[in-house]
Amino acid sequence: MIYLLLSILSSTGIFILFKSFKKYNVNTLQAIVVNYFTACILGSYLYEAEIDPIAIANSTWFYGAIFLGFLFIAIFNVMALTAQKNGLSVASVASKMSVIIPIIFGIIVFNESVRFIKIFGIILALIAVYLTSIKERDNVVLTQSIYLPILLFIGSGTIDTLVNYFAPDDKIPLFSATIFGIAFCVGLFVLIYKSARTTNRFKIKSIPFGVALGTINYASIYYLLKALRVDGYETSTVFTINNVAIVAFSTLIGLILFKEKISLKNWTGIIIAIVSIIIVTLK
Template structure:
């Protein structure tokens, strides 16, 4: 269980970082590029993957790594477009509703056994999600964790009709990333080497994108990427470890991560940033805890 707790904690810390970075004028797209380089360095230093066999991965693993290398940075860009066209609140909701995809995959792709207790836990998790996402508009906009590559001038609310393709991209992108990490955890390939390659590919593509845009480099933004890299490395490392710890219960990991991050993030927003909570939000936190208890294996 400690792997899930650590992963949730690091994920919430990433969200807090992004909120503070945006307020401090950090260019988060540049911080994201350094974040992947930092994650690569941490992987080499702490995990010491076997470099002599690094590229000797099965074709199926290379496919997973290639998809992650593209999706991890691309979802930031899609999220930025969604915020510009459909607004922060709708974009954040689309990201959270992506939980539906990995839960479906747990039963349809990973063949997790369905029981009445587990089905009730999933239903409770979705109810908790609805309660936690129901907020006053101003509070929801402040609480959004999806402002990664957005500058203040990008935040003009657009039309939902124009923005629905990007919202669909956010929903599918985050859901697919969760599924791919689970697939990586069960692939049997070298864990540390796979993690290193996924960070390296994502960092390479992010760097190329910034060069293509002829970005003006910002020293403070680049330096802040070091901290983001530490937090993001911890989040992904423990998330994959959680899937390895509960190989037969992916629903627990998917639901606990998403609902746990939203619940703790909601409390952190209220405590650190004075975001308003309603009685419905507090009910959502209670339902989330109940869902995790139901999904946890006996």
């Protein structure tokens, strides 16, 4: 359970940093690229064995890591577009509700248990995610560019599913480093391309923020994968607890640190989130 707790805390830290980007006028794309580089270096450093590029290229998970690296950048941009065109609430709900994809995958592919109490807990968790994520002041336009939240939903769920599916039990740091390394290369290309077309220059402040983001970003994935490999905890249970706890905790952090207003719906979602976690963890 300690791995799951560390994953939740790390993911909440990502939320705090992203909120700080706006406050300190940090270029998000630049920080994201630095973040991927940092996470790649960190994963490589924590991998205790010798790193063999040929062995990596011949591994069963290499092509999955390449696909995930591209997907990381693509979904990041889809999330930004969704927030701009459909509202922050739609982007938040679409990305968080996607947890249903790895849950269903775990039940079907890994033959995980399907009990009424567990299904009831998962349904409660999805309701909690929706109620906690929705912001009443957002200008939500569901009919505008409706394909964007759909793509975000599918893409976010696919990332969670494939990261868990391809990750080798004995090479989690190396696997994570490879994904982040590929994402860095793709992101660097996008950054150079955009810089050539605009007058934007690289900001030095993007480096410390990117390093901090990369550190906790790596930790969030590393500890989630470790939690998914703890005996006695099924994929559907871990993803449900992880996702709903992050949403609820991030909302509370927003209230405490950033003085965000929490509506009655949000408080109801937080309460339901706690109940759903208790139900899902019941044996």
